[in-house]
Amino acid sequence: MPDYLPHTDEDVAAMLEFLGLATLDELFAAVPAALRLNRELALDTGSPEPDVLARARARANRAAELICFAGAGAYDHEVPPVVRQLASRSEFVTAYTPYQPEVAQGGLQAIFEFQTMVSRLFGLPIANASLYDGASALVEAVNLAVGATGRHRVLVSAGVHPNWRAVLATFAAGTGHQLVEVPLTEGRSDWSTADSEEAGAVVVGYPNYLGCLEDLGAARAAADARGALLAVAADPVAAGILKSPGEWGADVAVGEGQPFGAPLGFGGPYLGLFACSSAHVRRLPGRLVGETVDADGTRAYVTTLRAREQDIRREKATSNVCTNQTLIALTAAVQLGWLGTAGLAEVATRCARGAQHCRAGLLALDGVEPLTGTTPTVREFALGLRVPAAVVQARLAEEGFLAGVALDQLVGEDGDGSVGAEEAPNALLVSVTERRTRTEIDRFVAAFDKALR
Amino acid sequence: MSAAGGRAASAPLVGREAEPTIFELSRPGRRSYQLPTSGFEELGPDELVPPEHQRSEPVALAEVSERDLVGHFTRLSHRQYSVDLGAYPLGSCTMKYNPKVCDAVAALSGLSDVHPAAPAELAQGWLATLTELERALCELAGMAAATLQPAAGAAGELTGLLLMRAYDEARGERRQRVIIPDSAHGTNPASVTLGGYEVTTVQSDERGCVDVGALRQVLDDDVAGMMLTNPNTLGLFEEDIVEIADAVHEVGGLMYYDGANLNAILGVVRPGDMGFDIVHLNLHKTFATPHGGGGPGAGPVAVAGHLADFLPGPRAVRLESAGPDDPPRYGWATPARSIGRVHGWHGNALVLARALAYIEVHGRDGLLRVAERAVLNANWLRRRLAGTLAVPFDRPCMHEVVFSAAPVHKRTGASAHDVAKGLIDEGFHPPTVAFPLIVDDALMVEPTETESYETLVALAEAIERVVARAERHELADAPTTTPVRRVDEARAARMLIPTFDARR
DSSP, rough: OOOOOOOOOHHHHHHHHHHHHHHHGGGTTSSSSGGGGOOOSSSBBOOHHHHHHHHHHHHHGGGSSSEEOOOOOOOOOOOHHHHHHTTOOOOHHOOOSSSGGGBBBHHHHHHHHHHHHHHHHHSSEOOOOOOOOSSHHHHHOOOOOOHHHHHOOOEEEETOHHHHHHHHHHHHHHHHHEEEOOETTTTTTTTSSSOOOSSSEEEETTTTTSOOOOHHHHHHHHHHHHTTTEEEEEEETTTTTOOOOHTTTSHHHHEETTTEEEEGGGSOOEEEEEOGGGGGGGGGGGGOOEEEEETOEEEEEEEOOEEEEEEEEGGSSSOOSSOOOOOHHHHHHHHHHHHHHHHHHHHHHHHHHHHHHHHHHHHTSSSEEETTTOBSSSEEEEEESSHHHHHHHHHHHHTEEEEEEEHHHOTTHHHHHSOTTTGGGGEEEEEEOOOOOOOHHHHHHHHHHHHHO | HHHHHHTTOOOOOOOSOOOOOOHOOTTTTTTOOOOOOOOOOOOOHHHHGGGGOOOOOOOOOOOOOOOOOOOEEEEHHHHBTTTTOOOOOOOTTTOOOOHHHHHHHHOOOHHHHOTTOOOOGGHHHHHHHHHHHHHHHHHHTOOSEEEEEOOOOHHHHHHHHHHHHHHHTTTOOOOOOEEEETTTHHHHHHHHTTTOOOOEEEEEOOOOOBOOHHHHHHHHHTEEEEEOOSOOOTTTTOTHHHHHHHHHTTOOOEEEETTTTTTGGTTTOOEEEEESSSSEEOOOTTOOOOOOOTTTOOOOEEEEGGGGGSSSEEEEEEOOOTTTTTTOEEEEOTTTTTOSSSSSSSSSHHHHHHHHOOOOHHHHHHHHHHHHHHHHHHHHHHHHHHSSSSSSSSSSOOOEEEEHHHHHHHSSSOHHHHHHHHHHTOOOOOOOEEETSSTTEEEEEOOTTTTHHHHHHHHOOOOOOHHHHHHHHOOOOOOOSSSSOSHHHHHHHHHHOOOGOOOO
């Protein structure tokens, strides 16, 4: 029988005797007899590890073999062996939350470095130790803004990822936030459509989920006119070459940190990035690591401003987050350490270069139109096709490509303020990372042409 | 000391000199990254980004060689305690050994290299994985259906409360209050507030369980439900659970099960059979997915049949096959009255895959043995240490036992906190300190089933030595064997330095 339990029969017997018990079952005497399961669980008996691995291999997915042109917040970036190995060190993998800082300096320092990197990336002085994913970071950003302003109305650009908006709506049922969708025109938020009532937050993507560069100056003005904070959902790779949210005047910036070392992983575990201005540090959600000293005056690290957190403030806490994504944050710190100043800029440039080439190639095909007019894009772009996007996806899968993300999968058949009902079924979002070579892109464009016919 | 029989206690951590930050290791011009050959001529941002959007300077990150990168993070790893190094008896955290086969499953390219928006036809293996895991978790919890989206226990709690709310609204009601015991995890009240409810706290009785009389006094038709951990945070089984559940159901409330302590009862008794309607499961506790120093976890929420229609979507479902001999097909479906998404994609999928592997390798027989040995270990420690520390609720416990260092504190001035620091010098990670809040100087010990008899003996002896040191007033300086000595937490909050750039 496969077993990770070290007890020999003699151990069990001796321990039971010490407790004055005859059987293991007597350990559960406190459980009322009527409640006991009194049957075996309807699960298989335990399998040896090789069998379990074989079963897992049999669940391999065709999508894993395809050359990936899909993005929408989940990207196929290079993760080098050195990052995989360092992030797999079992000291990091099998530790708990650093409640005892003296034996957790390694993880704490790595997160301190991560916070510094996120702060510099987003151009804001405070960054937390991470949240679950980009969507949850956005929920927390809105909660912070509503708490800081006392206003529950929130203007959300339709350019924010549809899944993130859906998560925002789910949790708004509990907090009572009133979400107002601001539609896109040619791929950009049209703030003039929103009424001028006061609001707690204005939320915008940069670039937005269709890949377009929003006018953040206009978003800042829309926030100021309503007494709202500006929350920017930023693509952290594109941020390598774009003006930072902080420089644009954002109060809060959030992002999906998966591109920094996490595999596609069918959507998780990913990494919620969260940064804000100093004014809001006491409303910061999640953990925060700070530098301090030990009893000898040596530099040391510890989770700090703990008084914000759920285990101390309980029902008055700013957030209920405790366990989050520390290992993925540490992985991101390693990945960003590997990339360095030049590497991040080069990855962002490469993505943009490849995307521009791919977009030009696809737009030259018969039956392909831009979905967002002439608005500039960086590393992904939306297209309107002559045939349903799902059909193109299926045909390109036969040619070895994951063609992109069919937008009706994200916004539904009826569309939303970003993609209308008429456009949705034929809309495809295509993304290019630094892993895509010119040859792959050219082959993709040729196969795409065939798939449209 | 000899370590016959597999005693798990760490060697002291390495590194008395402070490790510089990666920013201090940086030298302009060093680099470790390499990108694939692209076939493109080089273009700069000027040709790719409109000027008003361009960053004026690159993001200042560290510039280090690969050798320095490896050295830095390896040295950091040597300053980090972990389960793989030794016992980690943190109460309520279930820090058991994590079988490596589960990591191997998660690392398979066929699973880890799958885009979350890949069409269902191209992701059949993942959909099969998710439906299998959902079935297994429902069987273990005695529930009808589950969502795998919540990324952690607290996310599961909030999901459960929103389910409660949706159920309420579907009945045309708007109840305002949720009851939690005073021994509850801090996430419970925080989640209740975020779910739009008010917290009503009910005290524990002298036996450490919910005071049923006090509970009845706060129950009325304004109560949406009750959140309960069973075994509770004192490690005690709530023996009146049927009476509690009946009382809450009688006023139309729902019973919410906080699965933090499910490890104690696998295959013995199920939350559904106790009368719970909503259950969250911490896969990073019971199902051994590694904690990662504070995540990623996973907090699936399972519900009884009357709540299945409200679950988040989309959910992976098995489709009807065309014929009896056809292979199973899977797709996505969103429940009719779904509360909506609670995760950007499908949850922490690679954590979910690990949990399924853990369940498969253990099976129904292995999971029962897990519960039995977890409870055996905790009770052995309770009995063994009863003369050394106070046991406020001294009767058989489940998977964890709460001691009190209050008598030691009173006698010697050394608090539970000091005892914890002393234990670090003995090579063990300390138990949970100062929780649950209803016990003074609490030391909450959860040895888990994967620690051996020899380890338990070594841990008990270490605690005895630490208490003896307390009697000699020797704990004020502890720990002394660690890379840093006792850390000044108050200073960290007072003079906040949350980034390298904030240093003065």
